[in-house]
Amino acid sequence: METTVHDPQEATSTDIVDTLIAGGGIAGLVAALTLHRAGYSVRIHERMEKIEPNGFGVTLQPYSVKLLFELGLEKEMENVGIQPLMAEFYTRHGQLIYRDPRGKNAKFNWPLYTVHRGKFQEVLLRHIRSEIGQNTIRLGQKLIAFRQRPSHVEVDFVNPTTGKINTERGKILIGADGIHSTVRRLLFPNEGPTLWDGIAVWRGVTPVKNLYLDGRTIIFMGNPNDRELIIFPVDESNLNWALAIRKEKAGIRPTPIISDWDNLGRKEDVLPLVSDLKLSFIDTEDLVRSSTIINEFLMTDRDPLPQWSHDRVTLIGDAAHPMYPNGGNGASQAIIDSRGLVLAFREFGVTPKGLQQYDELRRPTSTIFVKMARQAGPEKLLKFVDERSREPFGNLSDIASPEELEEVVADYKRAINWSAEKLNHEPPLF
Numbered sequence: 168m169e170t171t172v173h174d175p176q177e178a179t180s181t182d183i184v185d186t187l188i189a190g191g192g193i194a195g196l197v198a199a200l201t202l203h204r205a206g207y208s209v210r211i212h213e214r215m216e217k218i219e220p221n222g223f224g225v226t227l228q229p230y231s232v233k234l235l236f237e238l239g240l241e242k243e244m245e246n247v248g249i250q251p252l253m254a255e256f257y258t259r260h261g262q263l264i265y266r267d268p269r270g271k272n273a274k275f276n277w278p279l280y281t282v283h284r285g286k287f288q289e290v291l292l293r294h295i296r297s298e299i300g301q302n303t304i305r306l307g308q309k310l311i312a313f314r315q316r317p318s319h320v321e322v323d324f325v326n327p328t329t330g331k332i333n334t335e336r337g338k339i340l341i342g343a344d345g346i347h348s349t350v351r352r353l354l355f356p357n358e359g360p361t362l363w364d365g366i367a368v369w370r371g372v373t374p375v376k377n378l379y380l381d382g383r384t385i386i387f388m389g390n391p392n393d394r395e396l397i398i399f400p401v402d403e404s405n406l407n408w409a410l411a412i413r414k415e416k417a418g419i420r421p422t423p424i425i426s427d428w429d430n431l432g433r434k435e436d437v438l439p440l441v442s443d444l445k446l447s448f449i450d451t452e453d454l455v456r457s458s459t460i461i462n463e464f465l466m467t468d469r470d471p472l473p474q475w476s477h478d479r480v481t482l483i484g485d486a487a488h489p490m491y492p493n494g495g496n497g498a499s500q501a502i503i504d505s506r507g508l509v510l511a512f513r514e515f516g517v518t519p520k521g522l523q524q525y526d527e528l529r530r531p532t533s534t535i536f537v538k539m540a541r542q543a544g545p546e547k548l549l550k551f552v553d554e555r556s557r558e559p560f561g562n563l564s565d566i567a568s569p570e571e572l573e574e575v576v577a578d579y580k581r582a583i584n585w586s587a588e589k590l591n592h593e594p595p596l597f
Contacts, residue, residue: 183319184208185517187337189310189350191218193225193284194484194501195343196291200238201505203299204597207517211295212308212324212335214344218292220285223370223462224399224407226385226495227282229275230590231502236277237597243290248282249400250383256548257388260559261445264552265572267545269385274587281385283372283401284498308333310349313340313480320479338517340480341508346467348486354477361467361489363422364541365415368466368492369432369440371458373406379448388444390553391493391543392417396444396451408454409492410440411466422467432463466491468541471534476522483508488533494544494579496536504529506596532584539582548575 186202188195191213199209227235227248235244252272256265270279295303308324311332320340325332342350346361378400379386389395395411434455441451455461468489475482484501504525511524543550556566579585 183336183338184210185338186210186341187212187320187322187335187339188341188343189322190343190345190348190484190486191215191304191306192343192345192484192501193288193291193498194486194504195341196288196295197234197238197502198341198343198483198505198508199295199299199303200291201234201509201596202512204238205509205512207512209299209303210335210337211304212310212322213304213306214309214327216307216328218288218304218306220283220289222284222288223372223409224281224401225284225287225498226399227280227287227502228496228499229270229277229279229587231499232277232280233590233593234502234506234596237595238294240290240294243293244280244282247286247290247402248280249402250278251281251385251399252381252383254385254387254545256546257386257446258549258552258559259389259394259444259557261388261447262559262563264563265548265576267576274591276587276591281399281401281407283405283407286402310342310344313350313353315478315480338479339522342480342482342486343484344486346469346485346489348482350480351472351482351486354480354482355472358469359421361422361469362419363465363467364419365413365417366411366466367414367463368412369410369437369461369463371408371432371437371455371461372401373408373454373458374404375406375457376404378403378406386446386449387546387549388446390550391546392550393553394440394444395546395549396441398449398454406454408458410437410455412440422465430463432461434458434461436463437461468537471537472530474526475530476519476526478519479522481522481525487530488537490533490537491540491544493540493542493546494536494583496540496544496583500533500536504533509596535583539579545576545579547579548572551575 185207186209188211191211202209251269254267307326311325312323314321319336322335386398397409401407437455444451475487483504507525507529511521515521560566
């Protein structure tokens, strides 16, 4: 399948949109809004014939919420999400290890949000259709090939139902088509499948009458290298939970074939795995038993690429830097890819040089996040304590000193350059 050809044949400028985006997930939708706000023309091509509000909870870190607020989404984010103020870390026996302030409670000028992915996607879709236009998103358009010309890129899309193929032209093509990206595969045909380290995850959403504790706390429990339970509210009446279990020994290997979105999990499989994970303020068995839906999938990523941008084609979001959910940065990194694009285009235009600058701005940073997620992110704290004592402790200080715990957390934050002061002084994009 031809991917890069320079040809004297040229399209007229009126045929060419600034940016063609393959993929209508969070990365693609935010990119469209951000690029439009910056004055660039955009069009999204999504392979699905209908965008459904599927998924589970996502975490939006302050550095990504900053951009969302600059795009005018502040009021709607307040309506659909929750602003957690604290993360609490518990042993497998329900003993509190550490409390870590989050969002505005950690001196950021912007909150951290937890929100249902589908509801967040609906917010983005409404803004795209009202601000850019109803025809901005073309559904039933699966990318199958692209050809690079001296002044533009030609992209072939096929309708999965009818088989009809149409060709679109843009100054650049942005692959926002997820962890199984076709654009990435065409750029790197020898890369192979996603990678797996032996961890499977069950995820669910459970309706509740009342939220636990103050209603603004994220719970991490257990050991991310063995068995970990994560719980957080996504709105005032629903809890998102995820149970990660080691199914095979540690070690990076190609992922067995499995669908992230269609592999429904069974409550009877999950209940025995949470029966001994006791918290005084949450009945973990009832949390699973009352879930409206449970999915089971493998926790996968890919090795960081040596480059994203190839002439007039680049990658964003999970197509560029898929990462484990440890640390809760996947969606946030996808969102701020758009900031990098605008900064690069303002300096070099919608050109190959602009895409190269975007690559240099974003790829080194996202690579750090991918690598730190493989090391369990901030949940490394749980592993640290659990490996010192798998039994209940009388005094935490007998297992680890406060200074040791602080250093584990601080080491992670240093690695990802986690600084409220730095973000608070970052100039706005708009």
